[in-house]
Amino acid sequence: MVDTSSFGSYEPIMPLSSSVQKPQEALLFTLSNPAMTVRLTDLGAAIVGIDVPDRDGAFEDVVLGFDDAASYYPDGQGTYFGATVGPSANRIEGATVSIDGAVYRLPANEGSNNLHTDRVRGLHAQRWQAEVYESADRIRFAYTLGAGVPGSDLELPGERAFTVAYELDGACLRMTFDAQTTAATFINLTNHSYFNLAGQASGSVADQELQLFAERFLPIDDASIPTGELRSVAGTAFDFRTPKAIGRDIEAKDEQIARGSGYDHCFCIDGYEPDDGTGQLPEPRLAARALDPASGRGMELWTSLPGLQLYTGNFIGGVVGKGGHTYENRGGFALEPQFYPATPSHPAFPNAIFTPERPYRAVTEYRFFTA
Numbered sequence: 001m002v003d004t005s006s007f008g009s010y011e012p013i014m015p016l017s018s019s020v021q022k023p024q025e026a027l028l029f030t031l032s033n034p035a036m037t038v039r040l041t042d043l044g045a046a047i048v049g050i051d052v053p054d055r056d057g058a059f060e061d062v063v064l065g066f067d068d069a070a071s072y073y074p075d076g077q078g079t080y081f082g083a084t085v086g087p088s089a090n091r092i093e094g095a096t097v098s099i100d101g102a103v104y105r106l107p108a109n110e111g112s113n114n115l116h117t118d119r120v121r122g123l124h125a126q127r128w129q130a131e132v133y134e135s136a137d138r139i140r141f142a143y144t145l146g147a148g149v150p151g152s153d154l155e156l157p158g159e160r161a162f163t164v165a166y167e168l169d170g171a172c173l174r175m176t177f178d179a180q181t182t183a184a185t186f187i188n189l190t191n192h193s194y195f196n197l198a199g200q201a202s203g204s205v206a207d208q209e210l211q212l213f214a215e216r217f218l219p220i221d222d223a224s225i226p227t228g229e230l231r232s233v234a235g236t237a238f239d240f241r242t243p244k245a246i247g248r249d250i251e252a253k254d255e256q257i258a259r260g261s262g263y264d265h266c267f268c269i270d271g272y273e274p275d276d277g278t279g280q281l282p283e284p285r286l287a288a289r290a291l292d293p294a295s296g297r298g299m300e301l302w303t304s305l306p307g308l309q310l311y312t313g314n315f316i317g318g319v320v321g322k323g324g325h326t327y328e329n330r331g332g333f334a335l336e337p338q339f340y341p342a343t344p345s346h347p348a349f350p351n352a353i354f355t356p357e358r359p360y361r362a363v364t365e366y367r368f369f370t371a
């Protein structure tokens with residue numbers, strides 16, 4: 001059985017239903033096996049901690065986060081540490097989505113654009129229903145949007161039943177995301193974990209190595225919206241095709257690096273094939289491999305999704321996290337598997353409109369190793 005304890009209470013600022021009681025008490029769930037321990041909370045179906053060993057068997061927590069629910073909500077500094085972000089992760093240009101000729105308007109919360117749906121109402125800010133099982137290495141969270149309660153649709157159509165299942169499989173943490181909808185709708189979920197393979201409180205990740213299985217990335221305009229171009233990484237600071245230190249080119253004189261204040265860009269993971277529309281569970285592909293050469297802790301990220309946003313924590317400096325540690329800029333790197341940002345503006349991008357006949361399904365795995 002999964003170990004369950006209190007994660008403290010928090011005050012929902014804009015609950016999606018008037019029947020939501022205040023304050024809410026969030027729970028902390030601990031999944032474990034001999035290879036790893038994972039802590040999760042129902043607030044945002046989020047990853048709170050992942051303990052994995054180095055080459056000598058010493059365990060460290062390798063994801064950034066906070067010690068209690070009240071620090072996660074509201075997400076005052078906009079970190080989205082560990083959270084399930086949705087129904088629309090990343091940016092939507094003009095904060096509007098057109099579906100079958102109708103226009104849906106999300107909050108313009110970053111200039112005229114939308115980022116991560118809504119800071120106090122998005123899926124990361126909701127308390128999901130936890131389903132625990134007999135085994136100690138598996139849990140599933142569920143949350144439904146737009147089930148007839150006014151305001152609970154987050155401005156997008158359809159009653160949408162979301163689930164996120166977490167399971168341990170040796171040194172692999174597998175996440176399976178599903179959404180059933182009653183009407184055609186836009187869905188782009190991600191898990192927004194930030195990694196520091198030397199340990200979450202160990203400072204800059206500049207010396208940690210990253211390899212991305214991506215020949216192309218999405219250049220952004222000065223509002224961080226992808227222009228629609230899929231640009232070759234060859235000869236640029238975005239070339240991670242062979243492993244390189246995250247910090248090596250992060251200060252390069254490059255317009256794209258300047259626009260992101262470092263890396264804050266989506267990479268087009270090689271080999272994406274659109275799903276066949278039958279709702280079969282898609283096969284994950286190897287998207288990234290990261291290694292901390294000092295400790296030997298490494299991780300591969302496998303996902304069925306087309307894009308991977310690399311965000312090098314360019315603005316997290318000063319955030320006080322777990323154990324009272326103050327994170328510095330570049331104190332962690334987020335790898336966010338997702339559909340491409342600004343997909344509604346670019347018909348050539350992989351399609352993120354889902355229907356009753358084409359439910360949303362995605363699989364992402366963090367496979368840890370030592371080297």
Ligand code: GLA
Nearest residue numbers: 078079080115264309311334
């Ligand atoms: C994504 C965005 C970043 C930032 C983080 C959260 O990675 O692209 O700009 O918003 O989420 O802080």
